[in-house]
Amino acid sequence: MGAAAQRAEAENEEWAGVTPDAARRLVSAAVAAFAERGYHATTTRDIAGRAGMSPAALYIHYKTKEELLYRISGIGHEKALRIMGAAAEAEGGATERLADAVRTFARWHAEHHTTARVIQYELQALGADHYAEIADLRRRTDRLLRGIIQDGADSGEFRVDDVPGTTLAVLSLCVDVARWFSADGPRTPDEVGALYADLVLRMVGARTAPATE
Amino acid sequence: MGAAAQRAEAENEEWAGVTPDAARRLVSAAVAAFAERGYHATTTRDIAGRAGMSPAALYIHYKTKEELLYRISGIGHEKALRIMGAAAEAEGGATERLADAVRTFARWHAEHHTTARVIQYELQALGADHYAEIADLRRRTDRLLRGIIQDGADSGEFRVDDVPGTTLAVLSLCVDVARWFSADGPRTPDEVGALYADLVLRMVGARTAPATE
DNA sequence: CGCGCCGCTGAGCAAGCGCTTAGCGCCCGG
């Protein structure tokens, strides 16, 4: 199997929960197109074409183009929330949990940078109702991360002056990976995760340096 | 003068170098529209309307809508490069220069967040030639920041394992301010600059804590 | 006072947009 085919298969697996097959192919095609050109520059003909169908077929599975973006955003943000939740609720001290959160969160944004780009940078194209739903998922992700950092500050593991500000910065750092990351670049998603975990532990003034590996 | 009028005046001053007046009003209107809805979702009628003219007037001053974006991008990136250059070439140790660079760079992205949003997140809408020109300005900004961090690493002021990676993260952090910053939010641009300078000095393991103010 | 020029407008063109509809062919239960 070629590299391109492998990538296509991996992208398809990401949307395994979407059925039937035609709907999944449409989601996969839309993510690729939205990430490449942006939501507004992408036409329904382009999405349908990438999925190997006629433009009209799109409307059997989704009411509008915006609903496609909404579905993508929902699934993507739920995945991001689950990643943050797993780290936040894990056993261990704040240092380990923060390192794990940043490592996995940043790595996901690198590995799935096309999906991440869409869900992080095309939000404004959502309708007001859909935006509100997604904004709630984002607030919950923020709250989980803030909880870890607050724990570390309370226990004395971290030295942070401004917990909400630092949380915002950490989240911003991880999210922005989706903007600059390229699969052709010099860094693997694992390396980005490791680098970012290290940088963030320094940002919060964690007392014990983690194993640099 | 009302707050809205004051903001409008401040936005207009930002483009003082653009003449004649009608061309400046168009740039100002385009920045506002592009930042609010994105380049592709903004119509020439919308831009002209905000500038108080008919759609046709736009084409007396700019050949295409894309040229407007190019002009905005060029001026904005040159400003960003100048900010970074001023900090990089200043007297003083790497710690002071890095703190100054991050403080002013992040503050600019907060204060001029509409302009910054356009130049940082609408790049893909540029034509290939124009994109290449802008990409060069961005590389030069990156190189200046990397120089400061490298200096600190060489002199022993900083402890950084991965200079290009850390540079990328610092730049990413500052740039992403444009995405989340809101004038209605709890933080002033000065506060963002101060917070970010502090966080970045920790990221590079600067030995001496700077004056917290 | 009148004339030319220049910034601008009103009207509109071709193209492409999101989305709809009528109908085709294949698959499956009887």
Next chain:
DNA sequence: CCGGGCGCTAAGCGCTTGCTCAGCGGCGCG
């Protein structure tokens, strides 16, 4: 072997888009 329904397509509708162009008005100069 047939008939109904479902996933899909070809065609195209109404509208908006970026952009054009003929001509108007008012200001400066002679």
